[in-house]
Amino acid sequence: MIKRVLVLLLLAISSGSVVAQTANDSLPRLESKTKNALNVADQLAYQAALRYNDLDVAKIKLFDLMVRNPEDLRYMEALGSLYFESGQNASAALVAMDILKVNDKNVGALEIAAYALEQLGAFDRALPYYESLNLLTGDNFSLYKSAYLQFSLKRYAEALNSVNMLVKNAKADEKIGFPISETETQQISMKAAALNLKGLIYLDQNAKTEAKAAFTEALSLESNFLQAKENLQKSN
Incomplete structure (x- = not known):
């Protein structure tokens, strides 16, 4: 099972982050008012889902926010934290590594990438993130x-x-x-x-x-x- 997870992880790493690219290339441009209204609605739904411990809905809302706002890393950071806190280490690691492609000094993403990869047994991949974290902090x-x-x-x-x-x-x-x-x-x-x-x-x-x-x-x-x-x- 662990080997299968690591193979899937490596395939996802090699494909790179597609969220921002898909959002920028495929989605129609929204008017500012429409975009803001959708963002507010999804943020309220996300907060309600967290309050009622419905993590699946919370993740869906974060995906909607990420696709609509690919330049705003806060939603990816929140998604990575949700995956991490629920023990979904492969997903948490992938999100964290995508964040680090944009900002390699993001301390939260370094922590999640390092710990999640370690838990998956990918010590050689976890090590550079721990080393970067130490150099940074x-x-x-x-x-x-x-x-x-x-x-x-x-x-x-x-x-x-x-x-x-x-x-x-x-x-x-x-x-x-x-x-x-x-x-x-x-x-x-x-x-x-x-x-x-x-x-x-x-x-x-x-x-x-x-x-x-x-x-x-x-x-x-x-x-x-x-x-x-x-x-x-x-x-x-």
């Missing part, structure tokens, strides 16, 4: 995600560079969640999380001495860090 969470994906793709030198930057720049009040059960998450400091990831990078390369040192340092910061404890045992 300086956000340490996106730097952590970049390091994790680099590690997952076995790009060890890049992953270690990202982790070392994170260890240096992590703020004391920054936390990241690690699942410890289906319903529970353990909040861990960003620096300790980065050190744990550093240990995993070394462990994956069978450098157990370096891995053990990294896990030990992570536990010196967060003594109850369950993942680091488990990983430390693996490095012995």
Whole structure:
């Protein structure tokens, strides 16, 4: 199923965004008053659909607004958010990538593209969006995600560079969640999380001495860090 979704995603990416092109080439031009009246009606219907949790109708109204107003990215942004919040990751990623073709510094679209593609297992496609997000915002969470994906793709030198930057720049009040059960998450400091990831990078390369040192340092910061404890045992 995941492979099928990724194939469809790649086909859609290669075809490019057709919303604006179709709207500009095929639709008759509306008088300003008519266009404004239709926009107001669709916006009211969209808001009502959200209020009554009818997401299908909300999406339809957004499509109408997008086709009628191809230059206004707000409607695509809202559609991408709806897809993302409802777990439709392939659709969310496609919308976000179309937005980024127009504005490659759109932070919301970068976040959605990165996370949605990661959830689809397309790590190599998600990584550039996390990296762009970090360069644009300086956000340490996106730097952590970049390091994790680099590690997952076995790009060890890049992953270690990202982790070392994170260890240096992590703020004391920054936390990241690690699942410890289906319903529970353990909040861990960003620096300790980065050190744990550093240990995993070394462990994956069978450098157990370096891995053990990294896990030990992570536990010196967060003594109850369950993942680091488990990983430390693996490095012995």
